[in-house]
Amino acid sequence: MHKIWLITKREYLSRVTKKSFIVMTILGPVLIALFYGVIIGLAVNQKTGEKTRTIAVVDKSGLFKNHLENPSKVEFVYTENDTTTLGLDIFGWMVIPKDFTLDNPKEIVFKSTESATLDLQSKLTNAVASSGKNQKLMQKGVRQSFLDSLKMEVQMKTLEISETGDLVNSQAELNFGLGAAFAFIIYFFIFLYGVQVMRGVMEEKTNRIVEIIISSVKPFQLMMGKILGIAMVGLTQFLIWIALSGILTGVISIFFASQMGGLSGDVEQAGNQMQAMNPILEAFFNLNFSFYITIFVFYFLFGYLLYSAMFAAIGSAVDSEADTQQFMLPVTLPLVISFATSFSILASDPHGSMATFMSIFPLTSPIIMMVRLPFDPPGWELAVSMLTLVLTFILFTWLAGRIYKVGILMMGKKPTYKQLFKWMLMK
Template identity: 65%
Template structure:
């Protein structure tokens, strides 16, 4: 164990002292801060700088006079013809021909000098469709007041019944977002730093440094030391990224505090349901469920990384160049790619189905799938079986990878096959 720690320490210090590590550690949060500032700036500019668009309506059919509903940042004004004296204030012209009929509403034309957005076209289309529908209903004898009374805004309040019988606000959507974020981080971390383990093994093998190192340590100790060392490097970089990113985001938010507060107040006044959801988000973030989430994340993060990194290390020890890794990379990374690609399509339709259950228990896919499935409260036995199978797979695959590593690390000048790798596993 002492030798593994020494190798881990050497691997960690040699990587964190590199200029590339220092530059990326500083550059990452700066890019996040700039991106965050751009998003806030665009949001503020959209809310404060966007002007109400006036659409001039020339209705020769007489069916839509004062019947098109104004919407947010969109107003309708009515004219007898296109010869208006106030052309500068008009964004576009909505022309309804005299032969327009409710049964065939396809002759309407919208003319503008600008390039209208999809959102604007959708608003105009919705206003016309609503007016057509209301006109048809009014012809059936229904009054405008009755039609207005049909408009109902529903804010569904979802409650969840716990196993102990208690009822509380459902936080599945918020937890799903957190789970998706954690799953994405696990996916990204395994790929980025697992490949670093593979390249580090290949570099030492190519430079013949490994022949000196294994004279004093066992190949398995060397492999585990490299895996743990790279993991600590990644965690260090991630923690620094989080801290610096939060500091920069707070500074950016404070610099836009006045404009941001004004927008928040407007949202609160116009959309109470959205405000309550935002409050629920913060309540979830600082609740005990987050601790449960974080504990599971740490487990699946560590064992998922160790599981895949051991296989990456075995690949690095078996080849001499990065071009030779392609034949071995696909079988190793395919379960990870499939789990990430299918996570949301499977779980959004049936999170408790047989496919979702299998993939959340199967060790090569469970680090991704189970993190996204946790918000849907899978049975406790499935979580336990998933964790035990992941630990068992880690022990088994690390042992097999170690047997490949001890042989492959000293072999050069030959491209191995799957058959030879299998022989190395069985070699005494």
């Protein structure tokens, strides 16, 4: 045990002190934050950056003059004909024909040098229609104050009926997002660090260090030490990423929130947006966090351990990176398939038979069970899935250890699958 610890420590320290690790660990969250910032920035700019357009209304019907309500980013002015500018920067002229009546609305014409967007067109027609409707209501004796009181904004809260019959906040978007994030992180982690295990094994083999080491420790100890050391590197990087990303995205959000409020001066609007966010935030805090994190770390670690044992076996069997291809494919296939299908599972039925099977089958469960987790899979399925994963991990590590033991000392010819199988059975 002491020796595994020594090896784990060396693997860990030699990796986390590397320049590339430090750069990636710091740069990763910066990139994520930057990405996040650009997206928010674009969204904010679209809102605040849009110019207010001045539209000249040539109302030949006489029904709408000074009655049209300005939609957002549009200001109406009223002119006598479709060439008058009143000294303003007129975007276009909306001509309402003389024979336009409330009961028989004729076609309105819009003239402009730049073509009008669909958004603008609908804003203009809505303004006319809404004014027309109000006028008709007032003809029937409805008062202006009553019309004003008709405006209302409706918010909706969605509830889910749980198995026990309780109502809980529905978190469809959040569940989807969480599932996708889990799938991505586990997929990414297994690939990134599994390949590092493989490279590390290959390096020791081709550098011929391995014979010196295994005259002091058992090959299995060396393999496990390496796998655990790299797992710790991954966890370290992951935790730093989460912490830094959280801080950075937080800073960016606050920055944009203040900018949005400040620029438009429309505090109410900013407040409304915050309110719209609220149900999601609420749902987010409703989650049983410690439960999620525990399950996540479990699948994260065991998924990685299972795959990296296979990666270690591949690394031990070959002499060069080029030779790994042939063995990589069958190992990475279940991983790629589960990642690829995870989104369709999320979108369609997270509790369908395919999803259930893949969340128990150990080569796909680390990704698929995490995708299903936010949708509350039955407890027994979770238990079976976890148990199967642990048992498979033990079996595969044992088998990989046997291949590894023989492989690291075999130089030269690339082995065949048949040979690998024989190595498993060798004394």
